[in-house]
Amino acid sequence: xxxxxxxxxxxxxxxxxxxxxxxxxxxxxxxxxxxxxxxxxxxxxxxxxxxxxxxxxxxxxxxxxxxxxxxxxxxxxxxxxxxxxxxxxxxxxxxxxxxxxxxxxxxxxxxxxxxxxxxxxxxxxxxxxxxxxxxxxxxxxxxxxxxxxxxxxxxxxxxxxxxxxxxxxxxxxxxxxxxxxxxxxxxxxxxxxxxxxxxxxxxxxxxxxxxxxxxxxxxxxxxxxxxxxxxx
Amino acid sequence: xxxxxxxxxxxxxxxxxxxxxxxxxxxxxxxxxxxxxxxxxxxxxxxxxxxxxxxxxxxxxxxxxxxxxxxxxxxxxxxxxxxxxxxxxxxxxxxxxxxxxxxxxxxxxxxxxxxxxxxxxxxxxxxxxxxxxxxxxxxxxxxxxxxxxxxxxxxxxxxxxxxxxxxxxxxxxxxxxxxxxxxxxxxxxxxxxxxxxxxxxxxxxxxxxxxxxxxxxxxxxxxxxxxxxxxx
DNA sequence: CGATGGTTTGAGATATATCAAACCTCGTGG
DNA sequence: CCACGAGGTTTGATATATCTCAAACCATCG
Numbered sequence: 001x002x003x004x005x006x007x008x009x010x011x012x013x014x015x016x017x018x019x020x021x022x023x024x025x026x027x028x029x030x031x032x033x034x035x036x037x038x039x040x041x042x043x044x045x046x047x048x049x050x051x052x053x054x055x056x057x058x059x060x061x062x063x064x065x066x067x068x069x070x071x072x073x074x075x076x077x078x079x080x081x082x083x084x085x086x087x088x089x090x091x092x093x094x095x096x097x098x099x100x101x102x103x104x105x106x107x108x109x110x111x112x113x114x115x116x117x118x119x120x121x122x123x124x125x126x127x128x129x130x131x132x133x134x135x136x137x138x139x140x141x142x143x144x145x146x147x148x149x150x151x152x153x154x155x156x157x158x159x160x161x162x163x164x165x166x167x168x169x170x171x172x173x174x175x176x177x178x179x180x181x182x183x184x185x186x187x188x189x190x191x192x193x194x195x196x197x198x199x200x201x202x203x204x205x206x207x208x209x210x211x212x213x214x215x216x217x218x219x220x221x222x223x224x225x226x227x228x229x230x231x232x
Numbered sequence: 233x234x235x236x237x238x239x240x241x242x243x244x245x246x247x248x249x250x251x252x253x254x255x256x257x258x259x260x261x262x263x264x265x266x267x268x269x270x271x272x273x274x275x276x277x278x279x280x281x282x283x284x285x286x287x288x289x290x291x292x293x294x295x296x297x298x299x300x301x302x303x304x305x306x307x308x309x310x311x312x313x314x315x316x317x318x319x320x321x322x323x324x325x326x327x328x329x330x331x332x333x334x335x336x337x338x339x340x341x342x343x344x345x346x347x348x349x350x351x352x353x354x355x356x357x358x359x360x361x362x363x364x365x366x367x368x369x370x371x372x373x374x375x376x377x378x379x380x381x382x383x384x385x386x387x388x389x390x391x392x393x394x395x396x397x398x399x400x401x402x403x404x405x406x407x408x409x410x411x412x413x414x415x416x417x418x419x420x421x422x423x424x425x426x427x428x429x430x431x432x433x434x435x436x437x438x439x440x441x442x443x444x445x446x447x448x449x450x451x452x453x454x455x456x457x458x459x460x461x462x463x464x
Numbered sequence: 465c466g467a468t469g470g471t472t473t474g475a476g477a478t479a480t481a482t483c484a485a486a487c488c489t490c491g492t493g494g
Numbered sequence: 495c496c497a498c499g500a501g502g503t504t505t506g507a508t509a510t511a512t513c514t515c516a517a518a519c520c521a522t523c524g
Contacts, residue, residue: 061368063368063369063371063372064372065372065376065377065464066464067464069376070376071371071372071375071376073368073369073371073372074368084361084365085361086357086358086361087361087362087365091365091368091369092368115354118350118353118354121350121353121354121357122347122350122353124357125318125353125356125357125360126318128357128360128361128364129316129317129318129319129360130319131364132360132363132364132367133316133319133323135364135367135368135371136293136295136305136306136323136324136367137295137305137323138371139295139303139305139367139370139371139374140295140296140297140303140305142371142374142375142424143303143374143423143424144297144301144302144303144424145297146479146480147479147480183502183503184502184503184504185502185503191375192374192375192376193480193481194480194481194482195502195503195504196480196481196482196503196504196505197479197480197481199503199504199505200480200504200505202503202504203504203505215489216488216489216502216503232297232298232299378511378512379511379512415470415471416470416471416472417470417471425512425513426512426513426514427470427471427472428471428472428473428512428513428514429511429512429513431471431472431473432472432473432512434472435472435473447521448470448471448520448521
């Protein structure tokens with residue numbers, strides 16, 4: 001029995017395109033790896049040696065300037081794909097925000113496997129297209145939205161993407177209450193703001209009764225319509 | 233003889249993955265279309281009914297907010313692919329910046345054709361991955377760079393991407409002199425700035441002797457190293 | 465030549481950054 | 495069990511980059 005048989009994301013990751021024989025072959029070239037918060041799986045500018053599937057946890061993709069400014073350019077969740085297949089370097093670092101479990105492949109092995117399995121490439125294409133859509137939508141936020149709009153948009157996105165899948169009964173309703181996998185500084189790095197500005201927007205939204213903040217990491221959306229209005 | 237035989241981008245667009253028989257089949261479901269500056273090929277939020285290859289010209293991809301703020305989320309050049317295959321809606325509008333010529337397909341026809349031609353999907357995947365890399369790099373600019381750095385980065389990118397391919401002898405050196413396909417307002421919409429700020433940065437770079445501006449649309453890079461230093 | 469649309473320049477307003485201090489929260493060790 | 499310390503967070507005061515509003519400018523085209 002391969003590790004894939006019990007995999008939590010077997011039916012949602014790109015692996016879902018493969019039959020049992022194929023899964024076995026893919027499993028043979030991959031291995032599991034656990035990460036703790038802050039631990040990196042790859043670094044910006046490094047040779048693209050690995051690719052991976054996220055099984056559990058949340059990871060950030062980030063780039064920075066020479067002088068230390070950082071921008072988080074993507075956030076990945078269970079079943080998402082990580083890394084740069086068919087390419088030589090990785091344009092961003094990948095770092096765990098929570099405890100995480102990933103299924104890692106050597107890029108070369110994965111490339112070869114993918115080229116022999118068009119259905120896998122098709123899934124990967126679909127995922128990449130969707131990610132590109134999301135990324136472009138985020139550019140509107142970075143380029144044109146105010147701090148208040150950015151924070152509100154961010155909270156809405158979180159409430160939608162942090163849903164634990166698997167609960168078939170509830171068809172992925174956005175969460176009313178959730179724990180942010182980000183520190184305030186990391187939220188700032190997602191939104192292109194400073195930590196102080198993010199903090200002030202959080203307290204303002206709380207003061208306006210739109211959200212509640214039971215603890216540092218937890219958020220409760222009290223007035224979703226209000227939050228959506230703030231998101232611009 | 234099909235239109236593809238004389239196509240300027242036959243060997244660089246995703247079509248380059250196909251043999252002559254396949255090209256003929258693809259040609260049968262596509263058609264040429266000319267666009268003039270300002271003319272749109274698709275609109276934000278619209279059903280994804282078309283996809284296309286750019287043969288000639290430059291087009292912008294853009295989204296906006298309800299209240300009229302606009303953000304250009306991508307710029308496409310000859311041989312680039314446009315549209316959202318395997319998806320229901322297009323997240324951004326596509327509008328010609330120059331006179332342009334594209335090769336258009338119904339999305340459904342294209343989807344079906346692509347699924348039967350893994351080598352085409354592979355090319356499309358490569359292109360999409362590269363575009364995602366570029367887009368993420370742009371997020372750093374939008375989120376973390378100053379106006380001066382944004383404009384300098386923009387000019388450098390333009391000088392690299394506006395090179396007319398085909399000149400085999402010179403292996404795509406960046407241009408020293410070129411005509412921007414953007415108005416000042418459009419530059420602002422790419423960089424997440426206002427038109428006035430863009431204008432001031434242009435004149436400052438000119439005053440500093442880093443660039444020259446022979447006319448509204450033309451740019452000469454006098455000091456590439458200096459410009460790179462400004463780009464942060 | 466005058467009208468038009470885009471661009472530049474200027475003066476002032478403002479959102480966000482910066483700098484600095486106070487404040488929690490939580491784990492540690494006395 | 496409480497005091498302490500450290501990291502992260504919030505709050506405050508001020509600075510500044512960029513935006514906003516407004517006018518002048520300049521090419522282009524009838």
